[in-house]
Amino acid sequence: MQTEIEKLKNRLRSARSLVILTGAGVSAESGVPTFRGADGLWRSHNPQELATPGAFEADPFLVWEWYDWRRSIISKIQPNPAHYAIAELEKRYLEFTLITQNVDGLHAVAGSKKVIELHGSIWTVRCVECGNSSENRDVPIKILPRCPCGGLLRPAVVWFGEPLPEEALFRAFEASSNAAVMLVVGTSGVVQPAASLALRARDAGAFVAEINPEATPLSSIVDLRLPCKAGELMPTLL
Ligand code: OAD
Numbered sequence: 068m069q070t071e072i073e074k075l076k077n078r079l080r081s082a083r084s085l086v087i088l089t090g091a092g093v094s095a096e097s098g099v100p101t102f103r104g105a106d107g108l109w110r111s112h113n114p115q116e117l118a119t120p121g122a123f124e125a126d127p128f129l130v131w132e133w134y135d136w137r138r139s140i141i142s143k144i145q146p147n148p149a150h151y152a153i154a155e156l157e158k159r160y161l162e163f164t165l166i167t168q169n170v171d172g173l174h175a176v177a178g179s180k181k182v183i184e185l186h187g188s189i190w191t192v193r194c195v196e197c198g199n200s201s202e203n204r205d206v207p208i209k210i211l212p213r214c215p216c217g218g219l220l221r222p223a224v225v226w227f228g229e230p231l232p233e234e235a236l237f238r239a240f241e242a243s244s245n246a247a248v249m250l251v252v253g254t255s256g257v258v259q260p261a262a263s264l265a266l267r268a269r270d271a272g273a274f275v276a277e278i279n280p281e282a283t284p285l286s287s288i289v290d291l292r293l294p295c296k297a298g299e300l301m302p303t304l305l
Contacts, residue, residue, distance in 0.1 A: 075304065088252065089252045145173075164183065165181055169186070185232075265277075278295055
């Protein structure tokens with residue numbers, strides 16, 4: 068393992084640009100439940116009942132209760148050493164992009180500045196009538212929250228069946244195409260188009276390393292696989 072870590076450190080030392088793609092696993096050691104896996108959120112909740120536009124239309128109260136519960140968990144926890152190491156890595160590269168699928172906002176709390184939130188943020192709400200977005204950190208949130216225009220507010224996160232924010236996706240593909248090194252940290256690599264960013268980076272010539280205790284569909288395409296916990300491995304890269 069030490070040889071592999073050294074190999075990655077050498078790549079990082081000489082890289083002119085670094086892209087880091089993160090998923091729920093990077094927040095796992097902070098206490099945020101992941102989606103898949105033994106204790107994953109999708110084991111006890113049906114995505115179709117909670118994370119789709121149709122589910123919100125059918126029962127906005129239920130969907131908001133679930134998001135309120137997640138917001139209350141996230142509001143009480145802190146970034147872990149992986150978030151802090153990623154924020155530190157950002158300072159060392161002129162060309163750096165952090166692409167996250169996480170909606171918890173923990174990267175920003177740890178000090179990351181250049182974050183593309185591919186799936187939105189659990190701390191942003193959007194009006195289903197007028198489309199206005201605003202920050203909302205109320206815990207608990209008043210269910211059902213309303214926009215000044217009277218419309219119902221929803222979490223500004225990407226649900227199943229919805230497209231990703233166009234500009235965020237464009238910038239993520241641009242960064243991945245220009246990466247010298249990409250670190251894929253704590254994602255199961257099954258949700259598209261996020262997972263395809265790793266393929267894009269590899270095809271464009273980047274050295275791609277995966278940090279995840281479990282193998283994923285991306286494991287066979289990466290240049291280096293480090294079967295480690297993000298909070299333990301990431302600080303050793305500094
Ligand atoms: P998943 O829950 O699918 O995958 C979490 C990954 O993190 C798994 O591969 C775990 O093995 C890994 N993992 C667990 N603990 C870890 C640790 N300490 N260090 C490193 N890795 C660890 O989460 P995502 O891949 O982020 O989308 O899921 C992608 C999207 O699916 C989410 O953004 C969400 C969900 O549906 C939306 O809500 C739109």
